[in-house]
Amino acid sequence: MLRVAVPNKGSLSEAATDILTEAGYKQRRSTKDLALTDTANEVEFYYLRPRDIAVYVGEGTLDVGISGRDLVLDSHADAEVIVELGFGASTFRFAGPPGIADSVKDLSGKRVATSYAGVLKDHLAENGVEASVVRLDGAVESAVQLGVADVIADVVETGTTLRQAGLEVFGDPILRSEAVLIKRQGVETPPNGLDQLVRRLQGVLVARNYVMMDYDIRVEAVDAANEVAPGLESPTVSPLHREGWVAVRVMVPRAEAQRIMDQLWDIGARAILTTDIHACRI
Numbered sequence: 001m002l003r004v005a006v007p008n009k010g011s012l013s014e015a016a017t018d019i020l021t022e023a024g025y026k027q028r029r030s031t032k033d034l035a036l037t038d039t040a041n042e043v044e045f046y047y048l049r050p051r052d053i054a055v056y057v058g059e060g061t062l063d064v065g066i067s068g069r070d071l072v073l074d075s076h077a078d079a080e081v082i083v084e085l086g087f088g089a090s091t092f093r094f095a096g097p098p099g100i101a102d103s104v105k106d107l108s109g110k111r112v113a114t115s116y117a118g119v120l121k122d123h124l125a126e127n128g129v130e131a132s133v134v135r136l137d138g139a140v141e142s143a144v145q146l147g148v149a150d151v152i153a154d155v156v157e158t159g160t161t162l163r164q165a166g167l168e169v170f171g172d173p174i175l176r177s178e179a180v181l182i183k184r185q186g187v188e189t190p191p192n193g194l195d196q197l198v199r200r201l202q203g204v205l206v207a208r209n210y211v212m213m214d215y216d217i218r219v220e221a222v223d224a225a226n227e228v229a230p231g232l233e234s235p236t237v238s239p240l241h242r243e244g245w246v247a248v249r250v251m252v253p254r255a256e257a258q259r260i261m262d263q264l265w266d267i268g269a270r271a272i273l274t275t276d277i278h279a280c281r282i
């Protein structure tokens with residue numbers, strides 16, 4: 001059976017369970033459940049802290065897992081990304097009292113508090129900066145006010161927590177993160193069921209990110225329309241009863257659907273419809 005690690009708590013937990021449910025896998029009923037076997041799909045799910053998931057997968061105890069790119073890098077685990085899952089996006093940034101620093105280069109000799117000591121130490125080393133790293137479990141924003149650090153390096157999503165602590169970001173983002181499916185580095189033969197899991201997750205991502213667009217257009221305008229909406233591979237063009245007209249069916253990115261409908265209209269397309277995709281295999 002394929003053994004899959006899923007975040008049990010925190011920012012990634014609900015969205016990870018949602019994407020697996022959408023992909024047709026059984027998920028736990030209670031947040032207290034530690035494991036669940038989906039016998040129909042021959043998958044065992046283990047609910048673990050996402051920071052630990054990188055370690056379990058890196059050591060080969062579990063086949064694959066969902067974690068954050070930042071947590072995987074922080075753990076220095078032997079794990080590699082197979083699928084970017086498009087949720088749990090965040091940036092990892094420096095912040096401090098206004099004016100304290102403009103970039104990482106200004107941090108020599110300073111104390112930097114973080115929950116991501118691995119990522120921070122790597123970044124300081126890459127920039128040749130010697131600073132002391134204060135490792136905290138959470139509520140890192142309070143470290144400056146409470147006097148244990150001069151600046152912090154932490155996950156920023158909306159920036160609300162930083163503002164409340166009177167801190168401002170400075171320097172370039174250290175890292176951009178999102179939820180990822182990981183496997184152990186260098187495993188040649190994929191475990192049974194992994195191909196299916198990956199295809200299903202990719203199917204959910206396409207269904208989330210694309211819509212199906214149908215429209216009618218005069219034959220001579222099809223090439224121009226295909227430039228506007230080329231689809232993933234090639235649009236389907238079917239004859240219409242009305243002489244000189246065809247029906248076109250094509251997938252377009254959900255975020256661009258309205259702009260594409262306007263452009264298709266301008267080149268003569270009519271009866272333009274978009275519909276959601278529920279599931280797919282590309």
Ligand SMILES: Nc1ncnc2c1ncn2[C@@H]1O[C@H](COP(=O)(O)OP(=O)(O)OP(=O)(O)O)[C@@H](O)[C@H]1O
Pocket residue numbers: 007009010011012050051067068069070071088089090138155156157158177178
């Ligand atoms: N607002 C956010 N706060 C924290 N982590 C976030 C946020 N948005 C996305 N993430 C991502 O979620 C992962 C951290 O999840 P994790 O469960 O370890 O911490 P958490 O959500 O802060 O939960 P807790 O504080 O209860 O431990 C990282 O990959 C991080 O980039």
Ligand SMILES: O=P(O)(O)OC[C@H]1O[C@H](OP(=O)(O)OP(=O)(O)O)[C@H](O)[C@@H]1O
Pocket residue numbers: 137138139140141154155156157158159160161162
């Ligand atoms: O930019 P924002 O939208 O404010 O989100 C970022 C904050 O959220 C997380 O904290 P969390 O609530 O997980 O508490 P913690 O610091 O104890 O982990 C993270 O560590 C930041 O502090």
Ligand SMILES: [Mg+2]
Pocket residue numbers: 138
């Ligand atoms: Mg947290």
